[in-house]
Amino acid sequence: MNKNVKVQVTHLTKKFGELLVLNDVSFDVYDGEFLCIVGPTGCGKTTFLNSLTHLYEPTSGEILFKGEKIDLRKHDIAYIFQEYSAMEWLTVKENVRFGLELKKQYKGINEKVKDALELVGLTKFADYYPRQLSASMLQRVVIARAFATQPELLLMDEPYGQLDINLRFRLEDEVVRLCKQTKTTVIFITHNIEEAVYLGDRILVLTNKPTSIKEIVTDELPHPRDIAAPEFVEMRNRITDLIKWW
C-alpha cells in the first residue's frame, strides 16, 4: 500500500455547548486504505463523522483533504448512512443517476449507472421503486449510488446496522471487493468489533466521551478473512480489550 496521506485530521475538537464530545483528535488516512473506526456505543462516532464532513462545524481543529480544507461540493466524497437513504420517488436506476447528476457528471452517465448496478447485482431491478425492494437491496442501491460517482473518499456510518448477519457478511465482502477494485479510500464507522477486524486495513479505536484516540491498530490479515482463524480471534480480542479498558 502506498502511504500517501489523503485525509489529515489535526486537533479536531467539537463541543455542543459545554459538552465536550471530541477532544483533540488527530490522525491521517492513507490513500486507498480501508480505515475502520470503532468505539463504545454513544462515544460520539457519528459526531466524529459529521464533523469530518463539515455537516457540523468543528469547534476547533482542521480536516484537510489532499492538503485543502475539505469541501463537499468540490471534493468527491460519498457517504453511506445506517438508515436507507434511497429516494423513494426515483427508481433504482434513477437513484444511482441522482448523485452523478448533482455533480454534473453527465459524460458517460448511462455506462456509469449500468456499471454501478452491475457491481452490486441490481441490474435486473433497475426499474423497481425502493418500496418494492428488500432492506439489503435498498442498501445496495445506496452503495451503487456512492460508487457511481467514483468517490475519492467513501464514508460509511454503520451501514449494515439493520441487516441480519448473513446479508451483512455478503455485503461486507462486496464492499471490500468494490473498494479494492476501485482503489477507493474508505472510513468505516461501526460499533461491531468483529466487523471492523473483518474489513479494516487499520482500526482506529476511540475512547468513551470525551472522545479521543485510544490506539490505531494495523490489521494485515489477508482477504477474505476467516472469522474463525486464530489470528482473527486474537485481533478481535485485542481490540475488545482496548475498548473495555478506559
Place this chain on the structure above:
Amino acid sequence: MSKKNQRARALAYGGGTFLLLLFLWEILVRMTDSQIPFPTPFAVIERFVDMLFHNVGYYYTIVGHVLWSLSRVLAGFCMAAVLGIVLGLTMGWFPYVRAIFMPIFNLLRPIAPLAWIPLAILWFGIGEKYKYFLIFIAAFVPFTLNSYAGATHVDKQLVGAAKMLGANNAQVFFEIVVPAAVPSIFSGAQVALSNSWMTMLAAEMVCATEGIGWIIIAGQAVNDMTQMIAGMLAIGIVGFLLANGMRLLERRCLVWNNQGN
C-alpha cells in the same frame, strides 16, 4: 375467503342497504298525507333523466349546468393549487418565509369561505369572479396546509444524503423537498376539491343564473321539490366522480408510493 368473494359480499351489503332505503322512502311517501307532495324515488329519477335531455330554465340541460359549475370549481381550484402549493412548500422549508406568512395565514385560515360571501360580492360583483374567489379561498387552505406539512416532514436523512452528494440549497429544495411532499399535496388536493365543490354550491345559491346550485334554488322558488332533489342527486354523482378521478390521478402520478407495502 378469496378477495373477489369479499368484494362481492361488500358490494351486496352496500347495494342492499341502498335499495332498502329507496324502498322505505317510497313507502313513507305513500303512507304520509302531507300537504306538500313529497316525490317518490321513482319520480326523482324520472325527472333526473328528463333533465338530461330537456332544458332546466331557459338555456341549459342539467349537463350544461354541471359544466358551468365545474368550470367555476376548476378555475378557483387551479389558482388555489398554484398559490397554495408554492406558499405551503416555501413556508415548510424556509424559516424566513414561514416567519413572514405563517401568522397572517393562521389568522385568516379559520374564516370559513362562506363568511367571505358578502365582501366578495362587494369587491367582485355577482359575476364569475366572485365565485372564483370563494372557491379559491376554500381550496387554498388545504393546499397550503398539506404542502406545508409535506415540506416539514421531509426525511432529514435524504436531505443529508443529497448534501453529501454535493447538492446546493436549491437542489435540495427542488430535488428532495418537492418530490417528497407530493403525496401530502395530493391528500390536500382531495380535501381542496371537495371543499371547492361545496363552496361552489353556496356561491351559486346566493347568486347565479345557471349551475347546479341554481337548479336547487330555482326549484325552491317554484316549490318544485322533485327538481331540488334531482339537483341534489346530480351533486352527489358529480362529487363522487370528482373524488374518484382525483384518486385515479394520484395513483397514476404516485406509482412509487403504492407499490409493495
